[in-house]
Amino acid sequence: MFFAIIVFGLVFLMAYEMIRGSELSLQKFGWKFLSGTVWDPVADVYGALPYIYGTLTSSFLAMVLAFPLSIGIAIFLSELAPPWIERPVSFMVELLAAIPSIVYGLWGIFVLVPWLRTSVEPFLIKHLGSLPFFKGAPYGFGMLAAGIILAIMILPIISSISRDVLRAIPNSQREAALAIGATRWESTKIILAGGKSGLLGAALLGLGRAVGETMAVTMVIGNRAEISASLLDPGHSMASVIANEFAEATTALYSSSLIEIALILFAVTIILNVIARLIVWSITKKFKTT
Numbered sequence: 001m002f003f004a005i006i007v008f009g010l011v012f013l014m015a016y017e018m019i020r021g022s023e024l025s026l027q028k029f030g031w032k033f034l035s036g037t038v039w040d041p042v043a044d045v046y047g048a049l050p051y052i053y054g055t056l057t058s059s060f061l062a063m064v065l066a067f068p069l070s071i072g073i074a075i076f077l078s079e080l081a082p083p084w085i086e087r088p089v090s091f092m093v094e095l096l097a098a099i100p101s102i103v104y105g106l107w108g109i110f111v112l113v114p115w116l117r118t119s120v121e122p123f124l125i126k127h128l129g130s131l132p133f134f135k136g137a138p139y140g141f142g143m144l145a146a147g148i149i150l151a152i153m154i155l156p157i158i159s160s161i162s163r164d165v166l167r168a169i170p171n172s173q174r175e176a177a178l179a180i181g182a183t184r185w186e187s188t189k190i191i192l193a194g195g196k197s198g199l200l201g202a203a204l205l206g207l208g209r210a211v212g213e214t215m216a217v218t219m220v221i222g223n224r225a226e227i228s229a230s231l232l233d234p235g236h237s238m239a240s241v242i243a244n245e246f247a248e249a250t251t252a253l254y255s256s257s258l259i260e261i262a263l264i265l266f267a268v269t270i271i272l273n274v275i276a277r278l279i280v281w282s283i284t285k286k287f288k289t290t
Contacts, residue, residue: 061147
């Protein structure tokens, strides 16, 4: 209990230090900091909206790409795969989570970005350029690259937790479905309906990882502080602006503004992870007691 309390104490200490460090920015800008679009260190004027927008957009895109794949992997591993396939595939999927983010970033620069610039983005511009999401030039670096990198990074988290959620559902439900004449797929759909809360929790945990990811996103997002509807345009995120500019913060207000962005990111990540853990815990507890 003592060491568990220390962990909670560290979280509160981090929050306290960030609130104290961002006090100057909080006093000068107030709530306008969240809606401001100008980030000008020369004039000492700072607004976090482009970075908040970039974080939410890249994370949402990652969820759109990763969630269906993760659920498919979880269904295969928990419901369909024989043991001799399930064990090595589970190991390979979870191994993706152990790869350092800097390695993902380098792979993004040298493999993903050139592929997007020469093949994917010209195709999207040609066939879907009338939509606001695919207008612009094929830079390669941008929101699309950041979303794909994040999708790969959160895929093992969502798939492994979703697999555990599906496995927590009692076999009696599968047997009952098969006993009344349901096919294997109909039985799987019943299992998915029973575990939907846990699957939502797994998605939120993956979203929390995507929101806080730094290096890989910084290397491929383009690092341009603007709000654009196009996924092809460069952008910025809260984590990447801190990594890029904190060492260059020469004024007290500049440093305080960056610390306030860190505080916002900290709060969003904590809230998402708490909600997700509560959902996953409630669904697994419910089935363990039935």
